[in-house]
Amino acid sequence: MAKRLSLLLLRVSLGGLLLVWGVNKVVNIDHSMAIAENFYFGLLAAETWLPVAGVVQMAVGLLIIAGFARRWVYPIQLLLNGVSLAAVIASVIDPWGWFLEGTNALFYPSLIIFAGSLVVMAFADQDQLALDARKAPAPVSWKARRDCGQ
Template identity: 60%
Template sequence: MKNWTLLFLRISLGWLLVIWGADKIFNVEHGIAVANTFYFGFLASETLLPIAGAGQILLGLAVVLGLFRRWVYPVQLILNTASLVAVATSIIDPWGWFIDGTNALFYPSLIILAASLLVMGFRDEDRLALDKLRQPA
């Protein structure tokens, strides 16, 4: 059961990166709006955003497949931490009782960060990752 759970978690985390990356490529205006609203305009460029999106798609696919996990998991953690920080007020006060402009729909950013830490922490036990399958017994 643990192997399938780690696989499912890895696929769902990686595919989230693929979706976010594709949004940067195919819906550049939305990506720019997100960058301007949550990330202080970082990469809010019609030229840079699709390049970042392509990188995010490649990272997501590596996570999904379980390739290069020693390197891609920390990068995934950095991206998911940045997302959490960007919406931190919605984690602290999801219903906006004390902080204006929060949104309960951003609360799962905390769960995503926890999942990222979990796949990193159990990397050696993920027997269905391609990295693990490529290693000699």
């Protein structure tokens, strides 16, 4: 039971993060443009593209929260979180700015978020509370197959 609840909480929190980031792109365009310009080399730093990216990000977040289409949305989530990690990698390497300028310890959790994305992918088959979870048939032993003529 603890494993199922842990995977559920991890999945919901990771999907929720994408949902929050997506909503921010739609409702707080100026802030999102500043983020895009500072951390992502201006990629999507346009008033027309940010809301579109936000809606896509919200859709991915909602699918992850529900645990639906995980085969497709988990790699997208990993890519999004990996890009975010790459954008702040200096803060992960040197969170206190001892050697690198412009770092911030508040960005260190990007590594944890990326690791969590890997965990939900690695244990997707054990996340029984996901909407698209399939009940695996009970394994059939060699003896049972032999006794049943299979």
